[in-house]
Amino acid sequence: MNCTRKILSAALGFCAVGAGWATAQTPQPASQGASASQSSGQGPSLLAADPRAKIRTTVSLVMVPVTVKNGAGELIADLQQKDFRIFEDGIEQQIALFSVDAFPLSAAVLIDDDLKRSSADRVQKSLETLAAGFSVSDEVSLWRFDEVPELISESGFIADNDALLTQLKRIDLSSSFPGVGSAVMTGEPRVNTQSPTGSPKRSAMSVGHPNYKHINDAIYAAGEQLRDRPRERRKIIFLISDGQNAKNNTHSYDETLKLLLSADISVYAIGVGEANLNRGITFLGNNILSKYAHATGGDIFYASSREDLEGLYPRVSEQARNQYTLAYSAAKTDRSQPYHSIEVRVERPGLSMLARDGYYLNALP
Numbered sequence: 344m345n346c347t348r349k350i351l352s353a354a355l356g357f358c359a360v361g362a363g364w365a366t367a368q369t370p371q372p373a374s375q376g377a378s379a380s381q382s383s384g385q386g387p388s389l390l391a392a393d394p395r396a397k398i399r400t401t402v403s404l405v406m407v408p409v410t411v412k413n414g415a416g417e418l419i420a421d422l423q424q425k426d427f428r429i430f431e432d433g434i435e436q437q438i439a440l441f442s443v444d445a446f447p448l449s450a451a452v453l454i455d456d457d458l459k460r461s462s463a464d465r466v467q468k469s470l471e472t473l474a475a476g477f478s479v480s481d482e483v484s485l486w487r488f489d490e491v492p493e494l495i496s497e498s499g500f501i502a503d504n505d506a507l508l509t510q511l512k513r514i515d516l517s518s519s520f521p522g523v524g525s526a527v528m529t530g531e532p533r534v535n536t537q538s539p540t541g542s543p544k545r546s547a548m549s550v551g552h553p554n555y556k557h558i559n560d561a562i563y564a565a566g567e568q569l570r571d572r573p574r575e576r577r578k579i580i581f582l583i584s585d586g587q588n589a590k591n592n593t594h595s596y597d598e599t600l601k602l603l604l605s606a607d608i609s610v611y612a613i614g615v616g617e618a619n620l621n622r623g624i625t626f627l628g629n630n631i632l633s634k635y636a637h638a639t640g641g642d643i644f645y646a647s648s649r650e651d652l653e654g655l656y657p658r659v660s661e662q663a664r665n666q667y668t669l670a671y672s673a674a675k676t677d678r679s680q681p682y683h684s685i686e687v688r689v690e691r692p693g694l695s696m697l698a699r700d701g702y703y704l705n706a707l708p
Contacts, residue, residue: 404439405673406607408577408640408666409687410697418662419694429669430686432676440670447480448579448664449500449572451565455584456516457489457556462616463516466583469652474508476657483507484568487514488561558584558631559592562610563599570606578608579641579663585616586632596631600638605703609641611659613652619645640699678704
């Protein structure tokens with residue numbers, strides 16, 4: 344964002360309570376505090392040179408990344424702290440920290456492996472361009488899923504763009520079509536040739552069913568991988584799917600959403616195929632992409648062509664990386680309750696915002 348950086352109490356770190364832990368990030372130089380930098384004449388740009396630096400504090404702050412758009416869907420990058428108001432459980436809170444600094448991404452890319460042939464072909468041909476959307480400070484894992492999720496990035500997270508491109512070139516979505524490629528997967532999900540403990544098994548009754556896809560389970564698996572990534576990174580699930588979701592997922596929507604909100608993970612979805620026809624439709628969970636995106640403070644986009652996909656890949660990663668960050672110390676709310684709702688408002692008219700619906704005080708075991 345080309346916006347003047349403004350950080351209140353630069354020497355104060357903020358703690359992501361929503362993920363159940365008490366450390367978080369605020370841009371700081373590694374060897375000097377705010378007063379030292381100011382006395383030497385260094386400006387805010389140097390203060391915030393490394394957004395991955397973190398400071399621990401005894402004050403627990405709730406961190407809320409926020410995306411703001413105008414009516415045309417364009418990102419708004421010139422807002423200041425005074426333009427925002429934030430509420431927890433309906434009670435207005437005082438913003439203790441405000442930042443516009445970009446953060447490195449930890450991204451789990453989930454690719455639907457049960458698309459119709461035309462959609463799969465478009466996704467297949469566009470995948471190589473996905474690598475260009477990630478920077479040298481990002482790390483990416485690659486997954487494919489139908490009824491079970493499969494981690495296909497050999498080393499887990501990939502931090503090198505050349506290695507990421509190599510992995511993307513190896514993905515073959517044609518195996519999901521009858522008589523093409525490998526046989527239909529009937530065993531447990533595989534993670535680097537290992538079977539994860541407790542992974543769901545395929546039901547024989549579901550074989551051949553036109554809608555046996557388990558989006559909840561795929562997102563849950565990616566969320567478990569992301570939950571323990573360093574807390575100074577933005578954690579996102581980058582989902583490419585038609586949004587068709589079977590009823591017999593091992594993990595429910597509510598259970599999966601709790602994991603995401605507990606670990607401060609946002610879902611960014613690109614809808615392809617039937618998703619373009621089912622926007623806003625809730626029957627049989629057809630808008631599951633939108634539900635996850637909006638509840639976690641992510642976003643949803645739709646692509647009907649290869650060109651659309653190639654244009655959206657860098658847009659998604661840049662939007663996730665560049666957000667306003669608001670933080671506050673919760674006051675006058677019932678701290679005995681595990682879940683707390685969040686509402687962010689902006690004073691400038693004609694704008695819309697994307698922020699997570701709430702957070703959990705305690706992380707999942």
